[in-house]
Amino acid sequence: MSDALPIDAVLPEVIAALRAAGRVVLQAPPGAGKTTRVPLAMLDAGITQGRIIMLEPRRLAARAAAERMAQTRREEVGQTVGYRVRGASAVSKATRIEVVTEGILTRMLQDNPELPGVGAVIFDEFHERSLNADLGLALCLEVAEALRDDLLLVAMSATLDAAPVADLMQAPVVTSEGRSFPVASVWLDKPVGNRRLEEATADLVLKALSEAPGSALVFLPGEGEIRRTEALLKPHIPPDCVLAPLFGAMEFKAQRQAIEPAKEGRKIVLATSIAETSLTIEGIQIVVDAGRARRARFDPSSGMSRLVTEKVTRAEATQRAGRAGRVSEGVAYKLWTKGEEGALAAYPPAEIEAGDLSGFALELALWGAEAADLAFVTPPHEGRLDEARAVLQMLDALDAQGRITDHGRALARLPLHPRLAHMVSRGGKRAATLAALLAERDPMRGAGVDLAQRMDAVEGKRTATQPHAPTIARIRQEAKRLARGQSDDGPNDIGPLAALAYPDRVGLRRKGDAPRFVLSGGKGAVLPDSDPMAGERLIVATDLDGDPREAKVRQAARLTEAELRGLFSDQIVWQNLCQWSRRDARVLARKQERFGALVLDDRTWPDAPADAVALAMLDGVRQLGLNPAPPAQRFLARARLMGPDFPDFSDAHLMETLEDWLLPHLDGVRTAGEWKNFDLLPALRARLSWDAQQELDRAAPAHFVTPLGRKVPIDYDGDAPQIALRLQELFGVTRHPQVAGQPLQITLLSPAQRPVQVTMDLPGFWASSYADVRKDMRGRYPRHPWPEDPTQADPTLRAKRRGT
Incomplete structure (x- = not known):
């Protein structure tokens, strides 16, 4: 081969590794010549009798690589070296090297996993980590393990962290040192700030043209930025310069014109990341990098992919800069400061991490494997893979068990x-x-x-x-x-x-x-x-x-x-819905005709079953809270005094178990107002067996029975059980009342129901403070008895008759 390239020095090592291990990972900087040299070296070495398939991530790169290799052999494309890309191909029976875009390998594998007639597969620019490349390598590794131990596998990259790929492939790493010519880096003195990207890029291009010789390759994120930068540059570029846009959506003829060397003068190629890899644009000595890349990002919250513009990574910046050193010494002008470069991410995310997994999931189903069954450098996120499978089931590509359908097989083709x-x-x-x-x-x-x-x-x-x-x-x-x-x-x-x-x-x-x-x-x-x-x-x-x-x-x-x-008659269904409405604070019972989340028709459901209404009301209870009335509050306070062996009456446990204890009692309740007036006590007591109720009544009785036989509710919410009653009702009581061995806290009330004294020692009160109370109260309430010795008086709630 003429025109020696850096990769030539390691080609014998690559061939030796393939002969020994059948696999190799080749790490070579941009411009080293790996894309065009390695397939030809493998062919010339005769290490396989089958065809050599080389994968390229882009159609332009695939065709350009095939044409370059054919030119090296002084042949037409389609003879020894050919290509197959979407919508075009140039192959013949004599073709031994086929350069294909990545999806074509997946189809070949799915059609016949044994890859008949194929002796080697080369994954070029593997660092781009497309879904098709990741899947293709995983499938090839399985085929080589199970069906084709003679299948040679090569992964090549300019900026790849080779160790994980080499571990996955169980392959040696061969590294090509250096590019053809050194490339100097020029950074900004200060950040761009709020300037528009196109304006700042255009100024940097003009600066580069004035300082460095040769043609320039300018990296911009997309067609829009390219067109705007082109418009800014046209009035200012030197007369010997020609502007040439280059992006994926252009016609192939226009793309070829962009990568051809300038017939005279200088060329300024305004390109997207399409020019980062594989392509050699003759005469380029200047690279201007706007520092942005456009990637497809999957948004799990919306289930959609969208293009986002992000800062380049250090790996991408290295790849771009290398384009300036392909034919001579070059200069890379960067639209960021040297300090900003340290903050750039090391590598771009793999598509398997950030892209839409629907097609990937379909290919896995067609292959008949789970992702965990295959070897991936970066395994797909299982949650996002489940979302992709849900899309495929919606399209009838997968059945309910996740198996591919006949329709799914047709879609995959x-x-x-x-x-x-x-x-x-x-x-x-x-x-x-x-x-x-x-x-x-x-x-x-x-x-x-x-x-x-x-x-x-x-x-x-x-x-x-x-x-x-x-x-x-x-x-x-x-x-x-x-x-x-x-x-x-x-x-x-x-x-x-x-x-x-x-x-x-x-x-x-x-x-x-x-x-x-x-x-x-x-x-x-x-x-x-x-x-x-x-x-x-x-x-x-x-x-x-x-x-x-x-x-x-x-x-x-x-x-x-x-x-x-007409389209979805089988998916449009009537549903009966009983649900709690926060806005209306009530249970709404509706009959709805729905397509997915769409309500096409909505009517009242007057005869909704009571159990459905009650179940919906539970959501209202969860929103409104238990809100027990005083009798229920006292019951809960008593129950919470019992030991750990007693049923749990904490608020948290009651809310967690509403369906178990409250649901059977909610008949007829469907609004916030009805719930406010609902008597919770029967439902709470029903949680206890008869024995447990007796135990509760013994250990923490609900009432204190006065000497007159009247039941006074005991409040257990304080530090001690407490009651409140008229002082006269306790006349004659000489021992302080107790509950479960504890003295009751008694609030003694005047005839007007106002607190007179709080005591936990009634005999002590009779013997000491009562005399002062009697002196004060007798004048205020003369018709009520105030005996000198209350321990000898009869309890009463009656007043004296007038005049006595």
């Missing part, structure tokens, strides 16, 4: 998210077009919420907003590919088609003026007040911002109730 695959398989002719539209970025940003406008644009109809022509072209091309062999059966209108893909996002407008919706999956959503769809009763939300409290609807389709009933 389609190169779409399971939601869109379900829509294509159950929908009519327009389903493929809508699937292609929903899988692409919005071609009509700012055109309002209505999805029908986007479909009109794709189908060639005139629209009020001008669509993005390249995006429309891509959608049409993908729609043609998806439509091959599609059935004509099924709905064709946009609303029903969207509902097939998103049965959990059918929205019913809430009562009130604001356009707020409850979604069939239970979440809330809101439309802009000014949007023409704000008045719709039913919608299907196909794009939401992921807010866990109330998501903003970015795209939606209209849906009629007739269409909803």
